[in-house]
Amino acid sequence: MKFRIQILFFLLLEVGSLSAKKSKPLFPQTPGMVSYTYRNSFAKDVAATLDTLKNLGITDMEFSNLFKRTASDIRKLLDERGMICSSFGVGYPDLTTKTHEVGENAKTLGAKFVRVAWIPHDGPFTLEVAQRTVKDFNAAGKILKDEFGITFCYHNHGYEFEPYENGTLFDYIMKNTDPNYVSFEIDILWTFFPGVDPAKLIAKYPERFKLLHLKDLRKGITGNKSGGTAVENDVALGTGQLDIPAILKAAKKAGVKHYYIEDESPSYAKQVPQTMAYLKSLTY
Incomplete structure (x- = not known):
């Protein structure tokens, strides 16, 4: 009888252990935020918008606009709130023609990464444009790394997945850019939209993705390689088409450094808290 009780006790411990393992948070950290999500609010009042984000628990920012302020102005506002800017987004022309100015601004902000999210092109993305892009990214990335200690990242936008x-x-750009100077920020919506599995793409290039944009695509929307869709098609995580848990598992395994919510929808004020609650609810 005593032996049976001991066995039952150990079985209960095992069940409890398995249950605890299953309830481990998949995404325990608080995500960062892309300033573009709150672009209209930032354009009116940077300080008040930062207060709103801080009240949500968000302290990690990716600024893709200085909103007519100086980098030092924004850094001061961040410091006062115990917030950071880990990534600074700029346009392709500034990256290639104002590389040193970009580096100085990123350094002032405290950013460890500089990001570009759009490659200028007309019509479908071509090999010729990709070849020019590789040359420009390698050159700018080298300056940012060697002179400022900053890592350059390219943020995909869907059009790069033309067959080649x-x-x-996209594979061509990945394989022909120098990993010492060029890394990547995966936007999971703009990976899924042209028909690519974000989790599989991360697993294919596990050393190259440093940053990740968290966003989801409205159900029923069919994608393409245009790099564009209506902003209303951005929905709260977990309510759209993407397999968020699979993507997060792949990203965690690959060692992605920063995760930022980007919600282009006019309903962002409602959807951002929903997204954060969904992330917090995920377990494995």
């Missing part, structure tokens, strides 16, 4: 040889032009 046995892969895509």
